[in-house]
Amino acid sequence: MENLKEINIVPRKTLEKIKPYSPGKPIWEVQNELGLTKVIKLASNENPLGASPKAIAAINSFVTEIHRYPDAGAKLASAAIAAKLDIKAEEIIVTNGGDELISLVSEAFLEAGDEVVVPSPSFSEYEFGAHLMGAKTVPVPLAENYQYDVDGLLAAVTERTKIMYICSPNNPTGTYIPAADLKRLIEALPKHVLLMVDSAYSYYAYADDYTNGLEYVGAGYPVIVLQTFSKIFGLAGIRVGFGVASEAVISTIMKVKEPFNVNALAQAAAAAAITDEEHVLASVHVNDLGREQLYKGFSELGLNYTTSMSNFVLVELGAEAKSIYDQLLAKGIIVRYAAIWGLPHHIRVSVGLPEENECLLESLKEIMG
Numbered sequence: 054m055e056n057l058k059e060i061n062i063v064p065r066k067t068l069e070k071i072k073p074y075s076p077g078k079p080i081w082e083v084q085n086e087l088g089l090t091k092v093i094k095l096a097s098n099e100n101p102l103g104a105s106p107k108a109i110a111a112i113n114s115f116v117t118e119i120h121r122y123p124d125a126g127a128k129l130a131s132a133a134i135a136a137k138l139d140i141k142a143e144e145i146i147v148t149n150g151g152d153e154l155i156s157l158v159s160e161a162f163l164e165a166g167d168e169v170v171v172p173s174p175s176f177s178e179y180e181f182g183a184h185l186m187g188a189k190t191v192p193v194p195l196a197e198n199y200q201y202d203v204d205g206l207l208a209a210v211t212e213r214t215k216i217m218y219i220c221s222p223n224n225p226t227g228t229y230i231p232a233a234d235l236k237r238l239i240e241a242l243p244k245h246v247l248l249m250v251d252s253a254y255s256y257y258a259y260a261d262d263y264t265n266g267l268e269y270v271g272a273g274y275p276v277i278v279l280q281t282f283s284k285i286f287g288l289a290g291i292r293v294g295f296g297v298a299s300e301a302v303i304s305t306i307m308k309v310k311e312p313f314n315v316n317a318l319a320q321a322a323a324a325a326a327i328t329d330e331e332h333v334l335a336s337v338h339v340n341d342l343g344r345e346q347l348y349k350g351f352s353e354l355g356l357n358y359t360t361s362m363s364n365f366v367l368v369e370l371g372a373e374a375k376s377i378y379d380q381l382l383a384k385g386i387i388v389r390y391a392a393i394w395g396l397p398h399h400i401r402v403s404v405g406l407p408e409e410n411e412c413l414l415e416s417l418k419e420i421m422g
């Protein structure tokens with residue numbers, strides 16, 4: 054093996070642009086690193102109530118079948134989703150989490166050199182998908198108070214623009230695009246641009262003028278809507294989400310997916326969870342109460358926060374934000390330090406159970422004196 058030194062397997066150039074994803078710290082890691090037993094995680098927008106009980110039952114009853122390959126078309130899950138949303142099963146693709154949908158859409162539509170318009174700050178997977186394909190991201194900053202800037206988005210579109218992302222409610226700000234603005238954007242976009250409306254947090258949004266974007270798919274616009282089972286349905290660990298678009302767009306995306314992209318338990322869970330209205334309502338209720346509890350606590354501490362349509366709140370801590378984040382971690386409370394979104398004075402806090410929220414607020418009080 055004398056020549057071992059000469060081996061030089063060169064990765065694709067575009068991979069240099071890919072930054073590693075920075076997830077919320079897992080509970081076990083903080084327990085191990087700090088020797089803590091009680092750890093509260095308010096960092097990944099998971100459902101504090103747990104998974105949909107219907108999904109858990111479906112997983113349990115299907116578990117004896119896992120020696121079989123899953124259905125490559127995820128037909129039962131698609132049918133259940135289609136029935137629930139009153140759309141055609143052919144307008145749905147079930148994916149290994151919403152994240153996979155972003156990768157698949159990128160693989161299906163992006164050529165090297167194409168442009169992808171992304172809001173900023175927003176979900177990092179949009180950039181990941183673009184860079185994977187050697188496409189160029191064109192970030193459009195959110196306007197004042199993290200509102201979407203429709204004119205700014207339209208001005209960023211060129212001949213090379215292939216995809217535009219709108220995340221509403223937006224992660225990490227919790228703000229949303231009002232229906233009238235989304236309509237104006239969609240109607241003004243040139244026909245060579247596919248608009249992905251990422252409504253991963255749609256169930257938490259309560260504004261009268263909020264829309265998850267599905268009506269535009271129905272109306273025939275080049276729009277694809279992303280939904281996930283990771284958030285309100287409480288299934289982040291099993292990885293399942295879906296996209297809704299025209300049959301033509303869906304069948305194009307189908308071409309690039311692996312045959313067995315969604316595991317059998319995830320398919321069974323998704324088919325059951327989508328019908329679990331009781332769990333959705335309970336989850337929305339806990340979130341509404343928790344969000345108010347956090348708002349009140351932050352106000353009492355004199356902290357600015359952004360009103361959220363989602364299950365997390367962006368809070369401004371000032372120049373001490375990193376230090377406060379570290380001190381919270383030392384107390385066993387995991388939140389997200391927002392520097393990864395270019396917001397070094399902020400943290401993002403997922404809404405937890407009442408006692409978890411209370412614990413966070415008490416700890417903040419201690420830390421901030």
Ligand SMILES: *Cc1c(COP(=O)(O)O)cnc(C)c1O
Nearest residue numbers: 150151152176224253281283294
């Ligand atoms: C969580 C999330 C998703 C999807 O996550 P998966 O766990 O991959 O389904 C998509 N978009 C945003 C903005 C999210 O926060």
